[in-house]
Amino acid sequence: MTLSTPPDWPHCGRGADPDTDDVGCRGIHVPGHAACLAHLEPTDRAGYFAGLRAGADVDHRGTTFDRAVLHGLLAALRDPGTDAARLGDARFDEATFTGDAWFNRVTFTGRARFKGAIFARYARFGGANFAQDARFNGATFAQEAWFGRADFAADAWFDDATFTQDARFNGTAFAGSARFSRATFTEDARFNAATFTGDARFKGAAFAKTAVFDGATFTMEADFFRATFADDARFDGVTFFGDALFGADFAGDARFSEAVFTADARFRWAKFTGLAWFDRVTFATDVDFERVAFADAVFEGTRFTGTAEFDSAIFTGNASFHRATFQDAQSLGPLACQGTLSLSRAVFAGPVTVEAAAAHVRCVRTQWGSTATLRLRHAVLDLTDAVLTLPIAVTAHPAPFDFSAPLVVDGSGLTWSRSGLSVTSLRGVDCAMLSLSDVDLTLCRFAGAFHLDQLRLEGRYTLCRPPAGVRWRGRLPVRWTPRRILAEEQHWRASRGIAADGWSPAPEGVDVLEPVALAPVYRQLRKAFEDGKHEPGAADFYYGEMEMRRHADDIPRSERALLTAYWTLSGYGLRAARAIGWLTVAMATTVVLMMGFGLPDESPRQEIAREKVDGEWTTVLDKPDPKNPTGARFTTHRFEQALDATLNSVVFRSSGQDLTTAGGYIEMASRFTEPVLLGFAALAVRGRVKRGS
Numbered sequence: 001m002t003l004s005t006p007p008d009w010p011h012c013g014r015g016a017d018p019d020t021d022d023v024g025c026r027g028i029h030v031p032g033h034a035a036c037l038a039h040l041e042p043t044d045r046a047g048y049f050a051g052l053r054a055g056a057d058v059d060h061r062g063t064t065f066d067r068a069v070l071h072g073l074l075a076a077l078r079d080p081g082t083d084a085a086r087l088g089d090a091r092f093d094e095a096t097f098t099g100d101a102w103f104n105r106v107t108f109t110g111r112a113r114f115k116g117a118i119f120a121r122y123a124r125f126g127g128a129n130f131a132q133d134a135r136f137n138g139a140t141f142a143q144e145a146w147f148g149r150a151d152f153a154a155d156a157w158f159d160d161a162t163f164t165q166d167a168r169f170n171g172t173a174f175a176g177s178a179r180f181s182r183a184t185f186t187e188d189a190r191f192n193a194a195t196f197t198g199d200a201r202f203k204g205a206a207f208a209k210t211a212v213f214d215g216a217t218f219t220m221e222a223d224f225f226r227a228t229f230a231d232d233a234r235f236d237g238v239t240f241f242g243d244a245l246f247g248a249d250f251a252g253d254a255r256f257s258e259a260v261f262t263a264d265a266r267f268r269w270a271k272f273t274g275l276a277w278f279d280r281v282t283f284a285t286d287v288d289f290e291r292v293a294f295a296d297a298v299f300e301g302t303r304f305t306g307t308a309e310f311d312s313a314i315f316t317g318n319a320s321f322h323r324a325t326f327q328d329a330q331s332l333g334p335l336a337c338q339g340t341l342s343l344s345r346a347v348f349a350g351p352v353t354v355e356a357a358a359a360h361v362r363c364v365r366t367q368w369g370s371t372a373t374l375r376l377r378h379a380v381l382d383l384t385d386a387v388l389t390l391p392i393a394v395t396a397h398p399a400p401f402d403f404s405a406p407l408v409v410d411g412s413g414l415t416w417s418r419s420g421l422s423v424t425s426l427r428g429v430d431c432a433m434l435s436l437s438d439v440d441l442t443l444c445r446f447a448g449a450f451h452l453d454q455l456r457l458e459g460r461y462t463l464c465r466p467p468a469g470v471r472w473r474g475r476l477p478v479r480w481t482p483r484r485i486l487a488e489e490q491h492w493r494a495s496r497g498i499a500a501d502g503w504s505p506a507p508e509g510v511d512v513l514e515p516v517a518l519a520p521v522y523r524q525l526r527k528a529f530e531d532g533k534h535e536p537g538a539a540d541f542y543y544g545e546m547e548m549r550r551h552a553d554d555i556p557r558s559e560r561a562l563l564t565a566y567w568t569l570s571g572y573g574l575r576a577a578r579a580i581g582w583l584t585v586a587m588a589t590t591v592v593l594m595m596g597f598g599l600p601d602e603s604p605r606q607e608i609a610r611e612k613v614d615g616e617w618t619t620v621l622d623k624p625d626p627k628n629p630t631g632a633r634f635t636t637h638r639f640e641q642a643l644d645a646t647l648n649s650v651v652f653r654s655s656g657q658d659l660t661t662a663g664g665y666i667e668m669a670s671r672f673t674e675p676v677l678l679g680f681a682a683l684a685v686r687g688r689v690k691r692g693s
Contacts, residue, residue, distance in 0.1 A: 074102070207227070
């Protein structure tokens with residue numbers, strides 16, 4: 001609008017200048033007159049006022065009101081019953097109020113139009129009642145605008161309005177849509193205890209000074225998309241019902257997409273019962289969500305430049321910090337999340353301590369630019385492809401966190417399916433920077449981790465175990481050797497069609513790795529345990545390594561056969577019972593063979609003979625070879641002889657007994673095999689009781 005653009009209504013035109021195309025006064029004609037109310041003759045104005053009654057429609061678009069003219073108009077419309085003015089349809093579009101605009105307690109029973117109006121001094125609408133739509137689009141408030149405890153029964157439009165001084169909407173009730181899109185608040189904007197029953201839209205609104213929404217209530221949508229807060233923003237005690245984009249009392253979504261907080265932002269004791277959107281929000285300094293109760297919350301792409309306080313915050317659904325940036329957040333939590341707490345692709349630039357009780361914690365491709373400590377409870381943690389540049393400690397928090405914020409709307413409280421901390425994946429992680437303490441690793445996938453041999457495991461930790469007890473495969477009983485195994489081996493064995501034996505199949509979307517890929521994983525973990533002076537644990541991983549080598553398809557058959565024999569006889573030198581069992585079988589076999597074929601019936605007697613050799617007579621001592629037994633073979637005496645020969649053969653000693661030819665071969669075989677089996681048994685016992693030096 002310019003001075004040369006005439007309005008859409010018949011206007012007064014006082015002061016027009018054809019040379020400059022100035023159309024003059026833009027005030028609409030008073031009915032029956034050719035001038036606006038401001039330029040009407042005093043007697044004509046008095047006559048116009050005399051003809052008005054409470055509840056009458058008025059149209060004074062473009063009119064300039066000084067204090068006296070406005071006072072006279074409202075006095076003419078005063079309702080004797082309430083001692084306050086009452087208007088029907090009121091049209092004040094593009095009107096200019098040069099004095100105080102005093103509309104306190106005024107009732108607008110029809111539509112109220114103040115589009116493009118200019119309030120040069122104070123605008124007072126305290127306690128005003130708007131029964132139908134109220135439009136202040138593009139209005140300018142040069143001094144304080146007071147709408148405290150006003151009642152907007154229908155839509156209230158303040159789009160593109162400019163508040164040069166304080167704007168006060170404390171206790172204001174917005175029953176319809178409240179629209180402040182692109183509104184500019186140059187000084188403080190206060191909406192304390194305001195009630196937004198309909199939509200509340202603050203899209204692109206600019207708050208240059210303090211914005212206060214403490215205790216406000218939003219029943220429907222509240223939209224602060226791309227709103228900017230140059231000074232402190234306070235939403236303490238706010239509850240979110242409905243769709244909310246920016247904080248108050250709600251039962252659905254709450255959205256803060258792309259809002260910018262240049263100064264401190266506070267949401268203490270706020271309550272979001274629906275989805276809270278804080279995606280791509282910029283918090284240039286500190287933000288405080290202490291003791292806030294969320295349902296689901298999205299902080300994706302949000303930038304936290306200062307501290308991010310989530311002390312005792314509760315998320316009864318999911319909390320996503322996907323791609324969020326924490327520039328100087330020294331701590332995050334303690335917080336509770338009954339769903340998934342996602343820190344995937346988030347960036348932590350400085351040292352940080354994350355404390356959370358959550359059902360699931362996702363740190364996929366999270367970047368840790370400095371040291372960090374994760375103290376978690378009840379959680380299943382996924383560290384896939386996390387980037388660790390300095391040492392990171394992950395530990396199960398031993399004691400419950402203290403949460404006293406309001407709980408979920410239905411009052412069900414916090415419940416958890418597990419008590420400890422479980423890690424599900426270390427794939428892509430540089431384990432040289434990682435320390436795990438008091439964690440459950442039964443579901444953890446280790447394959448693909450870097451420097452796995454430098455992983456530090458402390459406190460109490462658990463790994464998978466083979467199925468317990470005797471299982472039947474067809475008609476054959478199978479009993480799996482107890483040991484620590486990897487989840488990947490569980491998946492591989494289940495994929496071979498033996499899931500009925502109790503092996504767990506791979507979760508959906510997880511690739512099943514072959515033994516050739518699992519052998520190096522076992523090897524690195526074995527080294528990690530050996531470096532940690534935990535020889536029994538290292539022995540389990542050595543067993544797993546040998547198992548994967550035995551089943552791998554990249555080794556020759558001869559080597560595989562050798563490994564199979566090694567496994568059969570002694571469990572790779574780690575199963576003493578198996579070696580002792582085979583030793584017992586070998587010794588029993590030796591005893592039986594000795595009794596049956598190795599011992600003669602009688603020891604041959606020495607014979608003396610004289611022979612003439614080179615003309616000389618010489619006495620020759622000779623002893624004939626023992627003869628194969630022909631009589632009773634399995635007698636007590638023969639058992640004792642056979643047992644003596646067998647026991648001596650275990651320690652590479654000869655029994656000194658006379659043996660048949662077959663008995664000699666039996667003894668040689670016994671002296672070769674049985675000491676080896678005894679050595680396997682000793683090696684297995686040593687592997688279980690040895691501690692690092």
